[in-house]
Amino acid sequence: MSRPLPGPERSPADNAQLALLLEVAGTPKPGNVDRQRDLDDLRFEHFLTGAVGAREGLERAESGARVGHAFERAVAGMGRQGGGNTQFGCLLLLAPLVRTVASEAALSPSAVDRVVRATTVDDAVDFYRAFEHVDVAVGDPPSDAPVLDVRRGGDAAPTLRERELTLYDVMALSAEPDEGVPDANATEWVGEFTRSFAAAEGILADDGPVLDRVARAFLRLLAEAPDTLVATHRDADVARDVMQRAAAVGDDLVAAEELAAEFREEGINPGTTADLTCAATFIGLERGLEL
Template sequence: MSPSHDRTNPPDSSRTPAANAELALLLEVAGTPKPGNVDRRRDFPDLRFEHFLAGAVGARPGLERAERGEAIGATFERAVEGMAAQRGGNTQFGSLLLLVPLVAATRAERELDHQTARSTVEATTVEDSVGFYRAFDHVDVFVDDPPADLEPLDARRGKDAIPALEERGITLYDVMDASVPGDDVAREWVTGFERSFETADRLAALDPARSATDRVASVFLSLLAERPDTLIEKRHGETVAADVTDHATDLLESGGLETVPDRVDAFAADLVDRGVNPGTTADITAAGLFIALDRGGFDL
């Protein structure tokens, strides 16, 4: 392992993996403008910037448990419970579903990579599924209706679904695998966190002379232009999601934040006004930030 990835001496910092995950959540929400999302200049009527700050801090104890190697399901539940201890409700559920296993994967004595992340999630158990389902008892999360034969496994049932999980022997990896392709957070689990690592590379490639929050916003726009956001698809349909992606692509081809910042800002305001929230894109941005911070590829 190269010295630059020695966990006892992280690049230019003494931050632990849990601290990097918390920082990733804070940087993600501070990036501005992030079309359709809460950022430091835009709030939703019942969900504000400070709720995300409190959610990130509240999640820290769960992230620290993941860093210590405790079970992923239980640490995820603890992170969500802490996140939800503010008046806004669900701020970073999807982000934590990516960050908890990534933090757990950093315990390996080698650079965090696709294979390390993949093997971490593939090793999850039925008990991890139990922790995941219990997390739904702490916060409201938007999910699709399951097929009729999977109704006993509806995540919205929370702990009431546990007997069915245990009877069928369903691991947390199985739960994520069954959620693809309609959920890009789940897709990250079964692809070795493909887009999360690509996001980290994009962040690392940007000029560090630009502000960190400006770099976050630029990468967010590139992700939004890359493929339709699955949260938008669930809430508003495929046509709206495709239109948002097309608009982001047009802005990116026009130069994005560096060339047409006013147009990007207007797009951000419009999506917030319409209640169109690319939350999955924000989740992947947070995961990419964590990987970039862990690798020392995102200077502050």
Template sequence: MERWKIVRAFLLGPLIEAAVPKPGNVNRFRDFEDLTFYHFLFADTAVAGVYYEAVKTAELLKKGILEPWEAGLGELMRRAVQASREAQDANPNFGIIALSLPLMMGMAIGRNMLDARKKARLLIEESTVRDTMEFYRAIRIANPKGIPSGVKYDVYSDDSFRELFQDEINLARLAEISCERELIFCEWLNEYELSYSTFGRLYELIKELPLEDAVVRAFVELLANNLDTLIIRKAGVEEAKLVQEKAKKVLKGELTVEELDAFMREKGDLRNPGSLADIMAVSLSLLVLRGLRIELKDGKVWGVTGRP
């Protein structure tokens, strides 16, 4: 797959995700007190250089010049997060970076979009303890909300790097340990199952609805069918279940999207579904790779795939 095509897709997908007025998230109409739409614009474009380098590295892997364990996934993640942080002062895209980089590299190695899932999983499995250490450094730079303390391999503990080394914890092992706490790790392990199924749903919906409406509909379905792990970490599992129940009511026609959005903003950003927003960003990147372009029809922006 052509290098810049991959990079463009994984830059544009998160930008679309940030712009669309999805319930509970920052968007082009709504901000949070400490996170704005502009943070996403600056952060999501700041990573372009690292993304380009990641795809170049993947091409060397495909040619056999490098082995999978030499991919340097952890360092690439840390450098992308650092670039994001240098462009703005919040954490808009740590999860997007962590999801996108293995899959981008899988796109460059694999035969097609489906094969890319397996290649991304291979890179996670073949990662090294150094990759995990660099990933931990990336977390410390991003400083995401809700990271637990006092747990085994505590990100902010001075002993964590020694423990990771002693126990030989690569990214795959870390994901197995942490999947229950963060959706990103589950995606690493299950070959991006949720991202790809959401991409498939978006591909169907854009045939019936304008682009923004399709994204909102797919996102409400995500909320209705999954508990957001960021909400769980910040506010507890009961709050996450409340959001899920409200989203189900939207699908049943018992609640409007606007009412769901108002409910999710009642407590500031505690009910902000950031983990599922990351899934949506990657799913939109896949849709861009599939050929997404836009057309204006009757004053509405529609997403179209295929050649004009």
């Protein structure tokens, strides 16, 4: 019988695609699609198909393409399935992480920070164009930047070029909103991916099946901070309540099954926490997580 492919022989694009698959296969992840649960219009199979479709963009990041270009291509491929947006936020975190592995000596917070700070106006334009491929739930832009609403897609390009805003600059705007819950993915971008790296260390230090470790990482991340997608779909108070309910469960996967049923009934979908879980899984794989 053949042996599993060891981590060092997998490419960064391999590990990124594998992280997308492991994230959605982990269970229970209360409120999210996993291998045991579908949502009404978004199913497990859509995520598997999205992970396959994202491959070209991930390979471009590995080959040295600009972060924004690789991300836009990954989103375009991901969107070629019947469920719509499955892994937009995951890819927003994976693209710079894969690019970092390809261009830096080691995957570290400071290394990925150098990569995201080096993004350009063209990267920002590509980021906006990615919103034309799928319908992404987003909050309103800061009050002084309505012309930078990401829902404008490529139409925002003239403003981005006029103001010379890089993709890092755009992320900084979302990480510090006028009010409400900051965008957790944007906060990772401007904060050296702090939570993703910490969660990766938790996965590596854990034991048992990898999919259980991924699910426990999700629960710990959910208990740390309000989920951006929950705050966008509902409000900040609901997001904080979700955080507290996750904290009460801890990383007990049995107790989390009941919480998953409750969130499913209440229509609560902590999707941004899944994005961070995916990024953490990729970092763990790059650092030797064995399968």
